[in-house]
Amino acid sequence: MNKRKPFFYDVTLRDGNQALKKPWNTKQKKIIFDYLIELGVNGVEVGFSGSSPMDFEACQYLSTVAPEHVVISGLARAIDKDILKVAEALKEAPKPRIHTFIALSPFNMQYVLKKSPEDVRKIAVDAVGYAKELMGQKGEVQFSVEHFGDCSENLSFVIDSLKEVVNAGAKIVNLPNTVERTRPFEFINMIKAVKEELPDDTIISVHCHNDLGMATATTVESYFAGATQLECCLNGLGERAGNTNFYEVVTSLYNCDVESTVDMSKIYEIAVTVAEMSGVPIYEKSPLIGPDALAHRSGIHQDGALKTKGMKKGAYRPIEPSLIGRDDEEHLGLTSQSGKTAIYEIINKAGYPITIEEAIRISPAIKNKAEQIGELPLNTILGIYVNEILEVKGPFVFNKFKRLEDDNKEAYFLDFDHNNKTYQIECYGDGPLESCLNGLAELGFPQKLLHYEQLALAEDEKGASADAMSIIHFEDKNGDTIVCRGKDHSTTKANVKAIFNGLNLINK
Numbered sequence: 001m002n003k004r005k006p007f008f009y010d011v012t013l014r015d016g017n018q019a020l021k022k023p024w025n026t027k028q029k030k031i032i033f034d035y036l037i038e039l040g041v042n043g044v045e046v047g048f049s050g051s052s053p054m055d056f057e058a059c060q061y062l063s064t065v066a067p068e069h070v071v072i073s074g075l076a077r078a079i080d081k082d083i084l085k086v087a088e089a090l091k092e093a094p095k096p097r098i099h100t101f102i103a104l105s106p107f108n109m110q111y112v113l114k115k116s117p118e119d120v121r122k123i124a125v126d127a128v129g130y131a132k133e134l135m136g137q138k139g140e141v142q143f144s145v146e147h148f149g150d151c152s153e154n155l156s157f158v159i160d161s162l163k164e165v166v167n168a169g170a171k172i173v174n175l176p177n178t179v180e181r182t183r184p185f186e187f188i189n190m191i192k193a194v195k196e197e198l199p200d201d202t203i204i205s206v207h208c209h210n211d212l213g214m215a216t217a218t219t220v221e222s223y224f225a226g227a228t229q230l231e232c233c234l235n236g237l238g239e240r241a242g243n244t245n246f247y248e249v250v251t252s253l254y255n256c257d258v259e260s261t262v263d264m265s266k267i268y269e270i271a272v273t274v275a276e277m278s279g280v281p282i283y284e285k286s287p288l289i290g291p292d293a294l295a296h297r298s299g300i301h302q303d304g305a306l307k308t309k310g311m312k313k314g315a316y317r318p319i320e321p322s323l324i325g326r327d328d329e330e331h332l333g334l335t336s337q338s339g340k341t342a343i344y345e346i347i348n349k350a351g352y353p354i355t356i357e358e359a360i361r362i363s364p365a366i367k368n369k370a371e372q373i374g375e376l377p378l379n380t381i382l383g384i385y386v387n388e389i390l391e392v393k394g395p396f397v398f399n400k401f402k403r404l405e406d407d408n409k410e411a412y413f414l415d416f417d418h419n420n421k422t423y424q425i426e427c428y429g430d431g432p433l434e435s436c437l438n439g440l441a442e443l444g445f446p447q448k449l450l451h452y453e454q455l456a457l458a459e460d461e462k463g464a465s466a467d468a469m470s471i472i473h474f475e476d477k478n479g480d481t482i483v484c485r486g487k488d489h490s491t492t493k494a495n496v497k498a499i500f501n502g503l504n505l506i507n508k
């Protein structure tokens with residue numbers, strides 16, 4: 001077990017917010033802020049106070065409601081007026097932090113800043129010095145090398161500059177992959193190189209964007225390479241393809257037995273709310289939180305997932321859904337690729353008893369329908385169950401069965417068709433089941449009864465009285481056992497329906 005706890009520094013309210021089509025106001029930011037605190041993050045970058053009066057107000061307000069243990073940070077360019085604005089906005093925060101930044105990549109210094117490396121270094125050092133002066137003993141300073149991922153050619157210049165920046169008062173050095181051009185492996189080697197050269201008490205932080213979908217990998221591996229502060233966004237919001245997704249990093253580290261302060265059970269509810277509030281919907285296949293992310297459709301996957309339910313390392317699933325607060329009932333989608341296990345699970349869960357043998361029996365009808373329409377809705381699945389198990393079509397058609405007034409013995413009237421010929425007979429025996437079987441045997445349709453039981457089905461949701469279900473095992477023409485069911489309000493009729501369903505199954 002790795003003992004170093006990651007420091008989760010959330011940038012949803014800054015990097016996430018700045019990329020929204022309609023950035024959040026103070027009230028909206030407060031909702032997200034409360035979620036972040038509930039989630040157990042260690043630091044929150046509440047905004048870019050110099051960007052607009054609305055954002056200044058939000059930073060100021062959130063500082064007043066921040067809990068004692070959470071670092072509250074505000075972003076500032078390496079410009080005095082921005083830095084001063086952050087200091088003003090965070091005055092009330094119990095643990096304030098000024099986060100200032102400038103790019104040190106050759107490309108950016110030449111074409112965007114249009115300054116020499118020495119000039120840029122001086123700006124960085126001066127900015128950090130000023131921020132430290134404003135923070136005094138109460139707060140801390142974070143410095144970011146914007147475009148750090150593009151600094152492989154001038155890494156020694158960057159490292160020398162960072163030494164000066166740390167001397168000037170920066171306690172946290174953040175290394176962003178501002179545009180994801182650098183492979184995780186290269187990026188991690190750069191992180192290691194910086195860490196080796198800076199004083200041991202400097203906190204190394206990473207901040208990755210997800211332009212090529214590798215931000216989680218880079219962030220997680222950076223932690224193992226020595227970065228302690230991990231900058232992430234809820235729902236992977238952020239500029240362009242977003243910032244590193246918070247949930248993915250937390251879960252990856254959890255799967256590696258790394259402890260953190262995060263309460264993972266809050267993740268799903270928060271993800272859904274953030275999607276609503278940001279107007280950025282959760283993609284169907286989004287890891288962990290996507291509607292489809294924990295669904296199983298292929299028979300092999302469904303079987304494996306069900307056999308390993310409740311295990312930490314379950315087959316075909318990254319986590320137990322309840323870990324992140326999702327419904328424990330994983331979604332099993334019935335398609336033409338699905339197998340007997342899913343049919344069995346879905347139908348049983350809907351309150352209709354079925355055995356695995358019956359699931360195998362009705363599987364062709366299910367697959368046939370799914371081939372036509374794709375994933376089957378529950379009603380369609382239950383409709384097939386009714387047709388294939390409770391109202392089996394075949395040469396026999398049951399019409400009527402009722403008790404006759406006879407003082408001397410138990411007698412019943414049975415009316416049915418066989419191959420369009422109607423039979424109306426009286427039959428006798430010990431109870432309706434035996435009487436019906438006796439009558440059929442006399443007409444040349446004998447059945448070998450192996451087992452009989454009655455079930456009371458649950459009341460429906462409107463509280464209507466429960467149906468009875470008769471379950472009969474007959475021996476089929478090959479000597480195998482076949483399960484036959486009948487359902488009716490009357491137990492007598494449920495018995496007779498089970499017999500006729502059995503006759504049709506055997507004589508199909």
Ligand code: KIV
Pocket residue numbers: 015101144145146147174176177178207209
């Ligand atoms: O992506 C980036 O480089 C940033 C910095 C301001 C930290 O957001």
Ligand code: ZN
Pocket residue numbers: 015176178207209239243
């Ligand atoms: Zn960023």
